[in-house]
Amino acid sequence: MSQPLLGCIADDFTGGTDLASMLVRGGMRTLQVIGVPTGPIEADVDAVVIALKSRTLPVDEAVQESLAALAWLKAAGCRQYFFKYCSTFDSTAQGNIGPVADALLDALEAPFALACPAFPENQRTLFNGHLFVGDTLLSESGMRHHPLTPMTDANLVRVLQQQTSRKVGLVRHAAVSQGANAIRTAFAELQAQGHGYAIIDAISNADLITIGEAASDQVLITGGSGVALGLPDNFKRSGLLPEASSASTLPSVEGLAAVLSGSCSIATNGQVAAWRESGRASFAIDPLELADGHDLVTRALDWAQPLLPRGPVLVYASAQPEAVKAVQARLGVQAAGEIVERALSQIAVGLLELGVRTFVVAGGETSGAVVKALDVEALRIGASITPGVPWTVGHGRVTVALALKSGNFGGRDFFTEALELAP
Template sequence: MLLGCIADDFTGASDLANTLAKGGMATMQFVGVPDGAAPASCEAGVVALKSRTIPVAEAVRQSLAACEWLLSQGATQILFKYCSTFDSTKEGNIGPVAEALIARLGADVAVVCPVFPATGRTLFNGHLFVNGVLLNESGMQNHPLTPMTDPDIRRWLRHQTRGEVGLVPFSTVRQGAEAIRAALGAEAAAGRRLAVVDAVGDDDLVAIGAAIDGAKLVTGGSGIALGLPANFRRRGLLSGNGTSFTPGHGPAAVLSGSCSNQSRAQVKAYTAKHPGLAVMPDDVMSGAMTVDQAFDHVMSRIGHAPMVYSSADPAEVKAAQERHGKDRVAEAIEGFFGELAVRLADAGIARLVVGGGETSGAVVTALEVECFHIGPEIDPGVPALAAEGPRPIRLALKSGNFGAIDFYDKALAALGDA
């Protein structure tokens, strides 16, 4: 293994794996920290954790455990991947995990770059934009678990970290890799171990990638990986073999637990042509909606690739959280979808598309997936996946804001046929 990656959720892990596989690295995604060794053919290993919204100390512990395993597999560079909308609270978990990894690896400085231009995420003067709108005006300010109310990534990180946070501005990034490398060196010399680096296009990310060749730690969204495979290729370390993916054959279903604006638009478009079952948080909490009911609904309509969704308006979700408690609602919804996914897979569902990072994590964990082979890209940041484990199902895991309006139909086609 050459590059070891730690992702704080499952959709982010597949997003990153997709970027690395497209860049020519033989990539595998692992679910949690594996017990055994990675295949010898694995050049980039992505360990998918579900650590984005868990307590800070536990997120740090899990991330360090993943780091140790990746280092034991031979990784010479570690990449900590988080969402391109920097999903976190003022307490963490991005800053504390990054600082713990810096200490473990003895890194002088680590890039902070939550940028993914293909999905509209750009960074200018340390401020994060989504499709040209400041992060805190993009809808992310209404996220039920990690509301992002400040677009200044340095300022947000400063709440989470012990040290000062630096900046490599866009004017420097545009000068190329050598200028970026020099600026990062200056940040390190000034004692700033984390440095936010501006980027607005793929060419900026490629330049940043060249500048951090050999860096012990890199942090960012999946876009930061665009320039990394070339570093290993220049040294003649890549085999060119890629990864193995075969399509699935059999019935399909869709699960969506994301409340983002894009997810709700996608759900509306999909349920205009396919059967849909809305699952409301209050109904799950009260027992008015059960997994048995949802399972029966899907199986009675299985020839039409039905959808089960809890993509309610953020105001409705917030009201339910106030009545029952945020953590209790999240746990109930995730448990509902995880149990439903297992029931569906055991009943013969061969293709399953899941929307929402937390929902995807719950589903993959419940299905006891061990690792994924990376397939073709469906939409930017979302590949088709072939699962290894007790249920060899084909999956697509979509972050809430990712994908075109017709994403779910395209995803089912990419995973295989009926």
């Protein structure tokens, strides 16, 4: 394997593909690996993204896994490091963003890092330190009802400060709009005042590219995938990255297709509804039936087998917030999620045996469970279907095409649009 320039640690699977797609878009050949590799990977790439499932782990476990990922990336020879979390800053007051970032800074012996989850293409913007989803403050958006990481405060300076003993400052948009040098000056001033982090405003892609340029000398960058837009150009300016038009090229994958959805986000619920309204085949998984011992896995596969040769099918456990709360009240938050992930991952294995080789998967936790069940060890990242969601080709026991979608991403017709663009 050639020495990668950029080493990335993502706190969930779809976040990893989201970040990787931004790097491919900038011309970096990018490989995403599932969990920390046990040895070197033979591939010529410019960036490696290690996708963990650390967003909702206990803090100590999240830190331990992230440090293991960093150690592997350092051994691979990376020149810069990126800690990727969700564009809605998904975290609890106890973690995990602050504790993981603290541990990475300590391990890298670095004094300072920026924090920028903004992703304007997907309606995530930061202004005066407050995160907006569209025109709505994060705390007033659907994220306030998230079953695992409810976000009830839009002030990210305040949110991050609750998770770290380092001082958290703010670089306002007035500085960002003046260019990379002004941002570097703001960073230096915050460091001189004893700050360890800077939340930085961004309301457009142009802002993100400027921020990326300003971060060229930062050892660690933290944020959503959007801030990675400006990083490839840094390596090009330094002569380390050639212009490459084939970074997104993927091999073709033959076989049947299916959609699996475990996300209960507003966007994914709309996508499931659009699929069903179009008359396409769909099968609903009820977590309470699973908990009562009903074999919905076998039932779903028996249902899908005669339908698959005619076209893609959807198997979903997505539900409205009221239904999700009812399930959680009976089963518990963690158990409710795990029972769905386990069922959908078992269905994925069954679909593979039926000849499915192209999967669209909605939901970060669901994507992680499916990828693990399919024994996929690494993903080569292709072109984006929609901002933040690329097609990938996974290599493991069987080669498969995978579109791994974070719950809130994509338009109402995402499932059908993705399948039309499948490699």
